[in-house]
Amino acid sequence: MDSVPAAAASSAESVTVSADASAKVIDGKLVAKQVREEIAVEVSRMKDAIGIVPGLAVILVGSRKDSQTYVRNKKKACEAVGIKSYEVNLPEDSSEEEVIKHIASFNSDPSVHGILVQLPLPRHMNDENILNAVSIEKDVDGFHPLNIGRLAMQGRDPFFVPCTPKGCMELLHRYGVEIKGKRAVVIGRSNIVGMPAALLLQKANATVSIVHSQTKNPEEITRQADIVIAAVGVANLVRGNWIKSGAAIIDVGINPVDDPESPRGYRLVGDVCYEEASKVAGAITPVPGGVGPMTIAMLLSNTLESAKRIHKFK
Amino acid sequence: MDSVPAAAASSAESVTVSADASAKVIDGKLVAKQVREEIAVEVSRMKDAIGIVPGLAVILVGSRKDSQTYVRNKKKACEAVGIKSYEVNLPEDSSEEEVIKHIASFNSDPSVHGILVQLPLPRHMNDENILNAVSIEKDVDGFHPLNIGRLAMQGRDPFFVPCTPKGCMELLHRYGVEIKGKRAVVIGRSNIVGMPAALLLQKANATVSIVHSQTKNPEEITRQADIVIAAVGVANLVRGNWIKSGAAIIDVGINPVDDPESPRGYRLVGDVCYEEASKVAGAITPVPGGVGPMTIAMLLSNTLESAKRIHKFK
Structure with missing residues (x-):
């Protein structure tokens, strides 16, 4: 797709989304459903076999x-x-x-x-x-430091990949986003999302930079990225002009913002300004319906994987 | 210092070094000696006290x-x-x-x-x-995955910081190189140097990117860095035009290259082309005499730290 000048994509207020948005929507709800169906098949196969x-x-x-x-x-x-x-x-x-x-x-x-x-x-x-x-063999959340260490190290594999970052990677894979050799920026460095997501991208041979609260020019660095994972918990932090044309954007943020027009008085938005980003990016997850549904699906996946490993079932 | 145009610093053959080199030399031999002296004092204090x-x-x-x-x-x-x-x-x-x-x-x-x-x-x-x-309490090399995991995680501390990356950080500290908020690039992602060095820089609040064999434009990314740690094992890989003016360069590489004029037939060079880099960088470690002497000093430091921790001696 063509490059969209930053100025043209700077109105966060614009809500005329779908008509001119050109990014492919990464449908986490759909992928999570597929994953759950695949898990159900495997669970049933395991039960029948052993x-x-x-x-x-x-x-x-x-x-x-x-x-x-x-x-x-x-x-x-x-x-x-x-x-x-x-x-x-x-x-x-x-x-x-x-x-x-x-x-x-x-x-x-x-x-x-x-x-x-x-x-x-x-x-x-x-x-x-x-x-x-x-x-450690049953830590399906994958938060144990021994597990994180194995995730960080070359030639070692973690027992479990933490669920939310695993969900991000699964979305990239299922939408055919190439990772090897690509520039990736992870915004946020929490123990449960940002840091392990960076380690996973690195293991998949991306060139990874982590952007955080002390980073002086986050927009400049993010603009270099072919893949962005935003997991910082700040509503609409990532604007359209932070994004490289055609980049794949995975938005982990789920932030409530006031919305008098909503029956609940608020609505949920991501860390990425979807209206702007979807005009520049090549692919983007919506909030809600992006990474959210993947987390539980990955928890089920980790539980199945654990049972298979413990019982040596292939 | 002034920015040096890439073209002016591109002759690897140039050996007229010191005269026009403007980078401060980070003297690892000297710092290692200081560290060893400090350790000797502490060892003696501990022996006397307990x-x-x-x-x-x-x-x-x-x-x-x-x-x-x-x-x-x-x-x-x-x-x-x-x-x-x-x-x-x-x-x-x-x-x-x-x-x-x-x-x-x-x-x-x-x-x-x-x-x-x-x-x-x-x-x-x-x-x-x-x-x-x-x-894990005696793993002074700091290579255990549990230790690496604690190094990666916020709010956790490793039992031991692996010796060579610890030596790199010590050199930066002792030469007053500010890390917080700075862009840092680590070239190489080995379990024993590159990866833990990246985690340490990240823990010190730098914005860190890891460059490796799959990175497509290493020179472009490296040129953005205020701090470069090169640990890849390729002689003179990092040229003068990879380096941002005034950057601090820590060169972990120790590579033998043929040198008929040397009595041994070879000499040791780093991953960074010193002749070129020293004209652009603000500070740089020589090879040999940079990181090398720091590794053993940090091993002694870890051993002392372990004894202090085990015996609760402050």
Whole structure:
């Protein structure tokens, strides 16, 4: 596609989107559905062949409404593909020891292949102590430092790739975006998205730069990228003039912004200004409906992978 | 300093160096000496205060001449600062189990605070199995994936920073090179230098890009960098026109090139063409005498740090 001058793509207010937008929409909802269907086939094949059903255990501490919703969605997604789910709900004032006791019990339970501790944990708990208690073989979130180290190293493979960055890569692959030899910029360097996404792109032989809060000229660097993964949590940070013509844009941000016209009074937008970016980019994920649906699909994928590995099923 | 046009700095053959070279020379030999002196003071203070002497165990398998030299140099460096060194020499045809048995014995030996397995190991051995046997608390090389993971993660600290990248950072610090907010390019992505160096620069809030064999325009990206760490093992790869005026250049490469005028028939050069780069850069390490001497100094530093941590000595 032709290069769009920055000035022509600078109106964030424009809502006449689809008509002149030229970027291909990377449909995360559709890909996630495909992935879930593929997982359901594999789960069923495994059950028929060796009588084993993958199992995912979720530990929820406290009664945050959002966490309860996430856990419920994860359980539903498990059921839909035939993965067995186990749930433990502990009161807000539980001790670290109690949480760790439950983790230990799942660690040694052969019907559980993945263990997930829903974050955030109550303030009085040390995340690190609790997450480190999850057996590395069942750490389907992939947050254990040993796992991250293996992700960073050449010649080593992680036990699990963290779900959201894995979802980003899956979207790039399924839409045929070439990674090897390409310039990639990751905006944000969180332990759960930005940093592992950068390591994954690097492992796939992209030339990777990480842009963060201390970066002086983020737009200049981002404009060099053939692939952008934005995971910083700032609504509409990445404007049209940050983007190289034809680039592939993966937007991990899900930010509520006021919208009096919405029945809820707000709407969700990404870290990338979609209206502007979609006129410059070659392909872009929408928010919602982009990376969001991929995260749970990748959690199911990691749980299946774990069960296959533990039972040496190919 | 003024910008030097690329064309003016493109003659690799030019050997009229010092006269018009304007970069400050980063003297690794001098800094390493300072570091060793500081370590000697600390070792002595620790011995006087709690009667503990830091100990480093080195395991050498086989009889490679170069490895023997490295091990001998490490022992000498230990002695010079008062660190006790322990050495095990095993025959080339030892089994993995024998090596691991010795590692296990050092793991549980309270007088040993650091364990180093000299690489390369004989071909019939699996490096990963052997290196993973070293207790994470005594892995002064810092190569364990758990350690690398902690290096990559925000809010976590590694037990040990791998020696060569630590030496690069120390040189930047001691020469007052600001890192935060600066663009940094690491050329090469090895597990022992390039990748951890990139993680360290990132932890110090630089905006980091990693350039490697699949990068299409390495010179263009490198030219954007305020700080360059070259660790790729290709003689004179980085030319003068790759370098931004005033940049700080840390050259990790040590490559032999034919030199009929040298009594040995060869001389050592870095990954950076020093003659050209020193006319453009603001500061640069020579080869030899730059990063080289820092590696052993950092090994001593890690061993001291380990002894302090194990004995809770501040």
